[in-house]
Amino acid sequence: MPSFRLFRVIGIDVKVHYSLFIVLLILVWIFYIQELPYGFRGTEYALSLSIVASVSLFISVFLHELGHSIVSKKLGYNVKEIILFIFGGVAVLEEQPRGMKELFVSITGPLVSFAIAAIFYFLSFSDNSVLSNFSAVFFRINLIIALFNLIPAFPLDGGRVLRGLLSRYFPPDRATSIASETGKALAIFMGIFGLFYNLWLTIIAIFIYLGAGEEEKMSKLETLLDKLKAGDIMTSDVKAVHPGITVGELMELAFKSKHLGYPVVENGELVGMITIHDVAGKPENVAIRDLMSRNLVTVTPDIPAMDVFRLMNETGIGRIPVVEGKNLVGIITKTDLIRLMQIQEVLRVGRK
Template sequence: MSYKIATIKGIPIYVHITFLLVFLLFAFIFAISGWPFGFRSVEPPIAGYILACLTALLFFVTLLIHELAHSLLAKSYGAKIQSITLFFFGGISAIENPENEKNMDPSKELNIALAGPLSNMIIGIVLLAFNYFAYGSIFGVPDVANWVTEGLTTFTANIPTMIFLLGSLNLLLGLFNILPIYPMDGGRVLRAWLAKRHSYEEATNTAVSIGKGFSVVLAIIGIFTNWWLAILALFLYISASEEGKMFKATTILEDIDVKDVMTTDVLTVDESMSLNDFINFVFQKKHPGYPVTKNGIVVGMVTVDDARHVNETERYAFTIKDIMKEIVSVHPDATALEAFNEMGAHAIGRLVVLDDEKMVGIISRTDLMTTIYLKDNFKNKSKTKTESETEY
């Protein structure tokens, strides 16, 4: 579950619910850690907690800058940026390649992948350099009590500690992100480098495999040193696996047209149908969603979820027209990948297929998942058969 908090340069910024959990965790760690990694010795304690929360907030602002660096550079290359989402352990920039490019040029992808870690390293160096030149040390001022006795406020006295924390965390973030663990930036750098020498598919598969290997190594190190590192490694391993599956899915779907997988025998419901009749209809036909028609023309879409929001005792007074949603459609010549992206963008499970405003079919997420499953399995069987024939 994500919530929109802002729009920057035309890019919607979202915060996932898991982000709030990790924000509180970071603030707590800063509050209980001693100098120079936290504010445990700050008096009164409430001031330490406020400083910890402010430091955590500013750190996540730098995470947003990291994602903006990726997104704005990609945008300058002609890519479309759907959104940026901050979530547990980082952020994601939803970047779509230009329509005329099947895959991003490896050199451009390399630059985009490096932009994020580079922004963190620059922030880190600038902040630590400021501490050094302003306070005589990258750690700031070690004796906070002296500053207080000289009449400075507790907040002002701890600004150097805040700057040190933000600077060092950004340097660590930049360095960690360039590890060759896909889908982190370092893994994308590796894929871009491999894509210059091999096919994009081979480069992605290799980057995913290497990323999994590094994740296992990190997990083993984490078990003996720091459990947080082990948990992060597990998260990265799962992410690499999911990215590999997603790439396989998009590779399959971009080579298939909607017209080849859509359902042409489409059941529809009239907008005048009562809600009670619609629920009975759903039980009979066993489909969760239907195009809505008026005089034979498609005017909307209705699903079981739409009906569920109406109180059972009031359903007799409603018709489908009262609860239906606007049509989200796709052309039969569009790729299955375009249909998949359209479903994701509108958070829906099916699209009406329109040709010159005439409905020619419907395509659902289930249709796409079945297509991916079948294509992938037949492809693997074909490979196995070819390898067996080669052995003989």
């Protein structure tokens, strides 16, 4: 994501996505044209208050995410970064907490938002009209953030809270299915209701519906990969190439075998990786030795399959060679993982 680092707090990078600046301008405008208690139209210092409220809104979203992050860290999960972007914020964890831990991590954000709302609720009774106007608006916004996030649907906090609760009574797979079906049902109801009442609800409902499906897929993959090792899921029959072959020969091979990338092996040792992107537009008689990448990300057959998947997501590499010592023994691609899921899906349905 195109974003830049703002600062670092308790070991977590806080980043801002560029889209935030557009959102800030739109927010200032909305606060400026709406009347109390949703904006400052016609009040004293209306423009200044609108600007302060927009910036403060992102500070409170940041505090909400910081709440999630602090509890995650306390429970032993590594928080990579907090990103503030168009729809608010997200705390990026290296691993999703499960069970009751997920409940604790998820509930903290909304609790922080409720706490901010409570503070500004009391400040809204101030004798100072500027402070009381600002607080009346800001109290409501934080209340809306807290309540919205508690809607029991993925990917919102409420969906995770629900799954955390369900995990006390059901196995992880089942807990995810129930939570995501609940979220989908709610989204359908909300979408239809929105058609008659407010189209914004319908748009939000579509996002919730899609998010629920994503979460279910991710969780199924996790349960599946938990039991397997890299050696179990790799393709052992690897099409490897020699560094001496030319770009032309590689292109010919690519047309026949239809793979996008190939491990490069010399004297039984893995020495590089070459993809068709590396050779595109290059003269046909150049040896691929000069074009292949030598910076290799590899795994051994005994590491958990889930770690391979995480590695793919983190590095953006879709094709990881499996090595024993320096010998290439297999390869794992993103397509392998997707096929594995489809096979599991068919077998599961067949068993019912």
